Structures are given as structure tokens and as C-alpha cells.
Amino acid sequence: MLTFVGLGLYDASSVTVEGRNRILSADRVFAEFYTSQLVGATVSELEAAHDVEIEVRDRAGVEQDPEPILSAAETEDVVFLTAGDTMISTTHVDLRIRAEERGVETRVIHGVTAETAASGLTGLQNYRFGKAVTLPFPFVHGGDDVPQSMIDSIEANRERGLHTIVYLDIKVDYVPRRGGPDEHEEFMTADYAAALLASGWKDELAVVVARAGSPEPVVRADTLSVLATEEFGEPLHLLVIPGDVHHIEADALVSLAGAPRSLVE
Template sequence: MLTFVGLGLYDERSVTVAGRDAIQDADRVFAEFYTSRLVGTDLETLEASLGTTIEVRDRAGIEQNPEPILAAAESEDVVFCTAGDTMVSTTHTDLRLRAEDRGIQTRIVHGTTAQTAAGSLTGLQNYRFGKATTLPFEDAHGGDGVPDSVVATIEDNRARDLHTLVYLDIKVDDPHWDESDDTYMTASHAAELLSKPFPDTLGVVVARAGSPDPLVVADTLDDLAEQTFGEPLHLLVIPGSLHPLEADVLESTAGADLE
């Protein structure tokens, strides 16, 4: 059996009761933290809280050499953990398909997603979000500024009057649990990049979703680029037109000046 468990958004307390039970009942527990991270905890604390040892795999250990996970799951009860909700990344879907191809039974225990948290914290209606996109660091896509694909996604959503959730890049130099080697794109950096193709455009920053002190700030992208939003992780939302209720929430909770 191979069970995929989403650990939630922030720290060792973010996992659901069902996810905790699956982890504690497992013979072996694997995890990856290169697609997203629990920035409110570390590996030692997570293991102590869950009462288990977690075998962390890097990108190559999931995408190119998943054999240790699959071989273990053929004869043992194995859990594979990720931050957020599992199956959001195609990497995890591929691992599940490989398991099914070998006759390994799989199941999913969901965790909270950044997408649903962003809608909840901003007051922007969930069914008005269009296609999401990820804004990479400049050197990650071999060019300057914003990739054409990101611009096209935002433009297409705005043309259909939909909001765009922009995930911000995480550069992981060391695949293991070492904060000092990670670089997280900040919302101010993202706003600076996006203000070029989208000047005088409203943006909404969501920082530390799932933590005890999340932050939501709404302003023009140009103004957001000049602000700081504290510790990671950050998200950025580019809204379409606002329903009156959405506007009221952004004004009251995010400091938006919609005049």
C-alpha cells in the first residue's frame, strides 16, 4: 500500500487527523520538500510530533529513482508526504501511476491547499479563480522579466473576468531540510516583475497562509513592489473585476483603496 498524505500549509500541526493516523500506522514514511515547504517547522520537530522517522527524497529520488519507495510499498504500508495537498504536483501523480502499474494499491489523504487558503483569506470567491500560474526566478527560465506563458495566463483570466493565483518560485539548492540553502521569491519581487506587463493593476499578497499570523495586503503592483511582507511563504493574486462583497472584504481586511 502506498498512501499519499498532504501535510498542510505551515507546520507540524497542519496535518489532518486522518493524515497523522496514516503516518503513525505506516511501516515507512517518505517525503519530499522541493515542490513546497512547511516553513513553520523543521524535520526534527516534524518527526517528533508525528512519532516517526521520515526519509526525505530529493527531486532525482522521486522523479528518476523512485524504486526504494515503490519496492517498499509492494510489501509494506508506506506513506509518501508532501507539504500542502498531495497530487497538486504532476511529480506525485506520476509516482502514483507507477505504483498502480506495479499492482500497488494507493490512497490519498488530503491536506489544505494554498489555493483554497488564498481564497479564504482574501475573500475572493473560489469559483471565480481561473487557471493558476507559477512565476519563476529570472535565471530559472533563462530570460529576463516575466515568461510569456505567465503573462498569457493572467491576460486570459482577466479577459474572462477571473482571478489569477500566482505561485512564487522556490529555489532549492540542497534538497534536504536546510533553510539556509533555500531561496523563496518574495511577493514584492513578484509584484515588481509583474508591474511591467501589468502597470496600475491591483494585486493581493498572501503571506504565511496557514500560520497563526497570516498577512493579506491589497494594493497596486507598483506599490506592493515597494513593501515587505515578512517571512515566507508568499503568494500573489491578480484579481479580475470585484464583486461588491469581494471589494468590501479587501477594503476591510487587506487595506485596499479601491477608489
């Protein structure tokens, strides 16, 4: 049996009760944190909170060498942990397909996603979001500051009046060039992302969501050029580029995110 458990957004307490029960009953627990991370808890803290030993796999250990996970799941009750919701990444879908093809029973226990949290925290209605995009570090992809494909996706959403979630890059296991939290990982911040996007949309409204799922998330709305000058604390951050704003959404951005009224009318 292979059960995929989403841990939610922030720390060891973010997982659902059902997810925690599956962790506690598992024979072995694997995890990956390269697609996303719980910034409110270390692996050691997760192990202590759930009284388990967690075997963390890197990207290659999931995508290229999943045999230890799959072989264990053939004879044992195995849990595979990820931050957020476990089936957001194609990597996890691929692992589930491989398990099913080997005759291993699988189950999915969902966790809270950044997308639902962004809608709930900002007051922007969830059915008014279009295609999401990811903003990579320019020095990683070696191209323009903002990839043209991302610009095209945002503009396509805007033409339809839809909001766009902009996920911000996370790089793990390399020495950062901008100075990340340690020598192995770097999180793009919302002010850095806003500065990149402001080159094309200087006076456009955007919303920062920082540390969704934590006890004290930050939600801040203003123009991209203004947001580029502010600081939003510890990761994880994301941006939302609103499309057409309903009057209730406008009220929410003013009340919940400090947006200037003139920007949302």
C-alpha cells in the first residue's frame, strides 16, 4: 500500500487528522521537499511531532530511482509525504502510476494548497482564477528576466478577466547567488518577483501572500512597483495578478490587503 499524504502549507500541525493517522500507522515514511517545503518545520520537527522516522528523497531519488519506495510498498504500508497537496506535482502522479502498474494499491489524502489559501486570504474568488504560472530565477534559466511564456499566460488570463497566481521559484541543493537562508536552498521573495514583473507592468495591481497557512500570514496589495520596495518576511511567498475585480473582491483587497481604493475601482 502506498498512501500519498499532503502535509499542508506551514508546519507539523498543518496536516489533516486523516493524514496524521496514516502517518502514525505506516511501516515506512518517505518524503520529498524539492517541489515545495514546509518552512515552519524541519524534518526533525516533523519526525518528533508524528513519532516517525522520515526517509527524505531528493529529486533523482523520486523521479529516477523510485525503486526503494515502490518495492517497500509491495509488502509494507508506506506513506509518501509532500508539502501542500500531494498530487499537484506531475512527479507524484508519475510515482502513483508506477505503483498502480506494479499492482500496488494507492491512496491519496489531500492537503491544503497555496491556490486555495491565496483565494481565501485575499478574498479573490476561486472560480475567477486562470492558468497559474511560475516565475524562475533569471540566473537559473539563463534567459530574459521574465520568460515570454509566462508573460503570455498572464496576458491571456487578463484578457479573459481572470486572476493569475504566480508561484515563486525555490532552488534546493546549490550555492545561492543572491544569498538564501543557507548554502543549500534559496526562496524567491515577493519583492524580488515584483521588481522583475514591474519592468513590464509597473503600475499594475498585484497581491502578495506570504506564509500562507501560518498563524500570521501577510497579505498586501498595491502596484508592482510599490511592492518591489517592501519586505514581507520569511518564506514562502507568492504573488497574485488580479484580472477584472468584482466589487466584493475590491472591498476584500482594501480591507484585507491594504489596497489603495483607487487601484481597485
